[in-house]
Amino acid sequence: MNIHTIATQPFLDQKPGTSGLRKKVPVFQQRHYLENFVQAIFNSLEDFTGQTLVVGGDGRFYNRQAIQIILKMAAANGFGRVLVGQGGILSTPAASCIIRKNNAFGGIILSASHNPGGPTEDFGIKYNTGNGGPAPEKVTDAIFAASTSLTSYCILEAPDVDLDQIDSFSLGSMTVDVIDAVADYGELMESLFDFPKIRQLLSSGNFRMVMDSLHAVTGPYATAIFEQRLGAAPGTVQNGIPLEDFGGGHPDPNLVYAHDLVEVLFGDNAPDFGAASDGDGDRNMILGCRFFVNPSDSLAILAANATLAPGYKNGIAGVARSMPTSEAVDRVAAKLGIDCYETPTGWKFFGNLMDAGRVTLCGEESFGTGSDHVREKDGLWAVLFWLNILAERGESVEAIVTEHWRTYGRNYYSRHDYEGVDSDRANTLMDQLQAQLPSLKGQTFGSYTVGYADNFSYTDPIDGSVSQNQGVRIGFTDGSRIVFRLSGTGTQGATLRIYLESYEPDAAKQGLDPQVALGEMIEIADTIAQIQALTGRDQPTVIT
Numbered sequence: 001m002n003i004h005t006i007a008t009q010p011f012l013d014q015k016p017g018t019s020g021l022r023k024k025v026p027v028f029q030q031r032h033y034l035e036n037f038v039q040a041i042f043n044s045l046e047d048f049t050g051q052t053l054v055v056g057g058d059g060r061f062y063n064r065q066a067i068q069i070i071l072k073m074a075a076a077n078g079f080g081r082v083l084v085g086q087g088g089i090l091s092t093p094a095a096s097c098i099i100r101k102n103n104a105f106g107g108i109i110l111s112a113s114h115n116p117g118g119p120t121e122d123f124g125i126k127y128n129t130g131n132g133g134p135a136p137e138k139v140t141d142a143i144f145a146a147s148t149s150l151t152s153y154c155i156l157e158a159p160d161v162d163l164d165q166i167d168s169f170s171l172g173s174m175t176v177d178v179i180d181a182v183a184d185y186g187e188l189m190e191s192l193f194d195f196p197k198i199r200q201l202l203s204s205g206n207f208r209m210v211m212d213s214l215h216a217v218t219g220p221y222a223t224a225i226f227e228q229r230l231g232a233a234p235g236t237v238q239n240g241i242p243l244e245d246f247g248g249g250h251p252d253p254n255l256v257y258a259h260d261l262v263e264v265l266f267g268d269n270a271p272d273f274g275a276a277s278d279g280d281g282d283r284n285m286i287l288g289c290r291f292f293v294n295p296s297d298s299l300a301i302l303a304a305n306a307t308l309a310p311g312y313k314n315g316i317a318g319v320a321r322s323m324p325t326s327e328a329v330d331r332v333a334a335k336l337g338i339d340c341y342e343t344p345t346g347w348k349f350f351g352n353l354m355d356a357g358r359v360t361l362c363g364e365e366s367f368g369t370g371s372d373h374v375r376e377k378d379g380l381w382a383v384l385f386w387l388n389i390l391a392e393r394g395e396s397v398e399a400i401v402t403e404h405w406r407t408y409g410r411n412y413y414s415r416h417d418y419e420g421v422d423s424d425r426a427n428t429l430m431d432q433l434q435a436q437l438p439s440l441k442g443q444t445f446g447s448y449t450v451g452y453a454d455n456f457s458y459t460d461p462i463d464g465s466v467s468q469n470q471g472v473r474i475g476f477t478d479g480s481r482i483v484f485r486l487s488g489t490g491t492q493g494a495t496l497r498i499y500l501e502s503y504e505p506d507a508a509k510q511g512l513d514p515q516v517a518l519g520e521m522i523e524i525a526d527t528i529a530q531i532q533a534l535t536g537r538d539q540p541t542v543i544t
């Protein structure tokens with residue numbers, strides 16, 4: 001075997017963020033850059049000789065080249081077997097499913113999620129552990145530490161593997177199995193949801209849906225599941241062929257970036273149901289006919305209706321949401337008498353709770369919902385869950401959501417993003433907020449009085465690890481909240497996120513546009529944080 005040890009020097013910027021290492025493609029294309037990070041992953045792990053690794057990505061530009069490098073490095077570092085999705089494709093939830101199903105040691109997922117792709121756009125790489133979930137902070141810290149002291153990496157000299165053939169190949173003494181990217185995942189979905197019932201709905205002729213894969217990874221999954229298995233009309237899946245640059249778009253399922261879908265669902269003769277997912281398939285957006293379902297509400301509604309799906313018919317153990325996610329699900333948990341956990345932003349914080357059996361459903365305001373069927377959030381799972389509920393209840397999306405509000409009250413919610421803000425300005429804003437925290441309690445702004453103001457800190461109830469500085473929270477005495485944090489997933493400048501929430505129990509007042517209902521909160525946020533003055537922007541880049 002021809003294993004080379006290549007001398008290298010550390011790059012000092014390989015610190016994984018909220019979800020792995022994300023950089024522009026040209027950064028990854030620097031000599032040794034990707035190799036260094038992959039070696040840092042391997043150096044931070046122990047006892048994997050002869051074990052199985054899962055590898056796949058969202059198909060963005062540089063996916064195939066990166067996979068060839070990773071395969072040769074896995075072989076040189078002693079893995080016994082690598083499972084790789086056909087064409088180098090695996091959605092993030094499918095990768096999680098395959099890691100778990102095969103008792104793999106872990107997996108490497110190549111994605112920058114919802115960020116644009118292409119030769120000058122984003123690329124990303126993250127490591128998932130044997131439970132199928134994103135590496136926890138202690139692992140990512142170890143990877144970063146390893147990256148800063150790296151002096152060499154090992155790679156096998158061998159021809160490239162044919163990623164398009166479903167087959168087994170030898171790479172040195174390692175086996176590479178190129179597997180069907182969809183099959184295992186499709187089977188798992190079928191075990192959770194009532195496929196015959198959904199099939200009845202989709203083929204009834206009375207129900208029309210559109211699924212927008214935004215030219216990203218869920219195209220093949222959605223076509224196989226909705227059109228081939230569940231009888232949805234051909235063409236139900238739009239933008240269903242994964243493209244290396246996502247067709248030049250931003251593969252992020254929200255009202256701004258999924259504009260084609262929004263036009264259809266808010267246009268004349270709109271279908272009954274619309275959904276979209278992101279670059280790597282873990283996010284989702286749910287729309288009804290001329291109706292947007294806020295992701296925080298979606299989590300609450302799935303929790304309240306969980307027993308309608310066969311996989312959850314015996315009830316759910318508990319729920320978890322990220323701190324900035326609205327408290328709508330807390331109200332469902334209280335009614336069901338189950339625990340509700342509040343964690344920092346980032347799916348990795350749900351892993352321990354799911355492994356310990358404390359929670360079944362989890363969700364985030366950032367268009368992420370999922371359950372303990374895998375250890376990632378799961379876009380198509382959420383779509384199927386909604387379809388299962390719609391098939392059982394025979395009501396429209398809007399009717400289900402408004403009835404939910406009548407029962408539990410409505411948590412008006414909105415997120416304002418200021419993207420590409422100068423990092424120094426953004427840090428100044430956060431520092432000034434932090435400095436005000438001790439004096440905010442008791443202060444009155446308009447009709448609101450501050451009940452508490454802090455920087456969120458989380459102690460993991462399972463392993464006791466502490467994560468500090470997870471976002472500034474300003475809570476008002478009537479239960480309204482404003483949260484400020486800087487995104488951990490951007491690659492250019494800083495993204496300031498402001499999360500706004502208020503609670504409305506009165507059904508007669510639940511029909512407002514959230515921007516109107518939250519108008520005073522929006523002004524208070526600017527008064528306290530001086531957003532316009534400090535960012536130099538007079539409005540957010542994205543409002544969801």
Ligand code: G6P
Nearest residue numbers: 018019346347364366487488489
């Ligand atoms: C990724 C993570 C999520 C997180 C989201 C937003 O999608 O998987 O868990 O909520 O990014 O993170 P950000 O730091 O950009 O707000």
Ligand code: ZN
Nearest residue numbers: 113278280282
């Ligand atoms: Zn994603």
